[in-house]
Amino acid sequence: MISLARGVPAPECLAVDALAECAKAVLEADGTTILSYGPGAGYGPLRNWLADRHGVDVSRILITNGSLQGFVLLAQHLAPGRRVLVENPTYDRPLKILRELGADVVALDMDDEGLIPEALEAALAAGDPPALLYTIPTFQNPSGRTLTTERRRRIAEIASAANLLVLEDDPYGLVRYEGEPEPSLFDLTGGNVIYSSSFSKTIAPGLRVGWFVLPERLAAELAASATATYITPVLLGQATVYEFIRRGLFEPNVERVAGLLRGRRDAMLEALAEDLPDAHWSQPAGGYFVWLELPDGTDAGGVLARAASGVIAVPGTDCGGAPNTIRLAFSYVTPAEIHEGIRRLAAAI
Ligand SMILES: Cc1ncc(COP(=O)(O)O)c(C=O)c1O
Known part of the structure; x- marks a missing residue:
């Protein structure tokens, strides 16, 4: 069974030996800090590095146990009983978290250029002021789409004019296969x-x-929630990341990972062109995902059920998408598996 469902890095992406050395080095150098309780907002040296990178005061940086945990802290704080705007489709976990917290989730349409500014304007005009717009502008999960620079400017203007709080979730931005970064x-x-x-x-x-x-x-409020929830985030992970960066390994690693995954993205796009000429799919310039739109009226859930013994992928409906859509992840599997997986999917269609 081939998994085009897993949005996780291929094992080859993980720099195991270098990270083992970094973990050992930080334990030896700063073990009594790292192995104890510490600040709820995270490991000081990494917070300082992030503050410099973003050009902000360190008091504005909160490091969490993965960004999804930070999303939970923020959503618990802002979302219950409020309108929250998201993209359609969007990352399935935040969608589920928001619904479980009792938010009124409003999905805004996208196209190949990302979130449609007029959809944002229409939603702002249509009801109570939203607590938040949650957006993934670059190499979006699940669609692989990127918001164009022109639309970024427009959405920034609309949000500023409406005093709308925006959460820009950007875990994939550095995993770029071609082109220049958008602002x-x-x-x-x-x-x-x-x-x-x-x-x-x-x-x-x-x-x-x-x-x-x-x-x-x-x-400060979310750091207090973090302390009240788990006292301290896992400092060993944060210190290991900091040591990896301090040794100059971060940028070369990002380049290496992008090089590895570029070939898998290419394999996915080639396989789709060969086996599914009647479908439409996104052209991601980075990240992990391709968004597949089968011809109108095709039941993607039924197709995936028929294909399940040979290949699995995420039905687009899990992400708020239309019934004819599928999220395909190319990050985990080899190019040969991608070709075979798409052949099996085509056979099921
Ligand atoms: C858009 C998006 N945001 C956040 C996350 C969560 O990342 P983390 O591992 O930092 O919790 C993911 C993970 O796949 C993601 O795709």
Whole structure:
């Protein structure tokens, strides 16, 4: 069985030996700090490095056990009983978290250029002021789409004018296969964008290190929630990440990972062109995913059920998408498995 469902890095992406050395080195150098309780907001040296990277005061940086945990802290704080705008489709876990917290989730349409600004304007005009817009502008999970620079400017303008708080979730931005980076929403607006990212895709998800850049007051409030929930995040993971960076291994690792995954993205696009000429799919310039739209009226859930003994993928409906859509992940499997997986999917269709 071939899994095109898993949005996880291929084992070859994980720099096991270098990370083992980093973990050992930090335990030897700073073990009594790392092995004890510490600040709820995270390991000081890594917070400082992130603050410098984003050009903000360190009081605005919150490091969590993966960025999804930070999302939970933020959503618990803002979302219950409030309108929250998301993209359609969007990452399935936040969607589930928001629904479980009792948010009124409003899905905004996207196209190949990302979130449609007019859909945001229409939603803002249609009801109570939302608590938040949750968006993944770059190499989106699940669609692989990237918001164009022109639309970024427009969405930044609309959000500023409406005083709308935006969460820009950007775990994939550095995993780029071609082209120049678009400006972040965070850089385009003053003050009303929260930026989150993670070392899950650029170093290793098992270290569980994600971060948020927040307005100062919200950062303090969420750090207090973090302390009340788990006392201290896992400092060993954060210190290991910091040591990896300090040794100059981060940028070369990102380049290596992008090189490895570029070939898998290419294999996925080739396989789709060969085996599913009647379908439409996104053209990701980075990240882990391709969004497959089968011809209108095709029941993707039925197709996946028929294919399940040979290949699995995520039905688009799990992410709020239409019944004819499927999320295909190319990050975990080899190019040969990708070709075979798409052949099996085509046979089931
Ligand atoms: C868009 C998006 N945000 C957040 C996450 C969670 O990442 P982390 O491992 O930092 O919790 C993922 C993981 O796949 C993701 O795709």
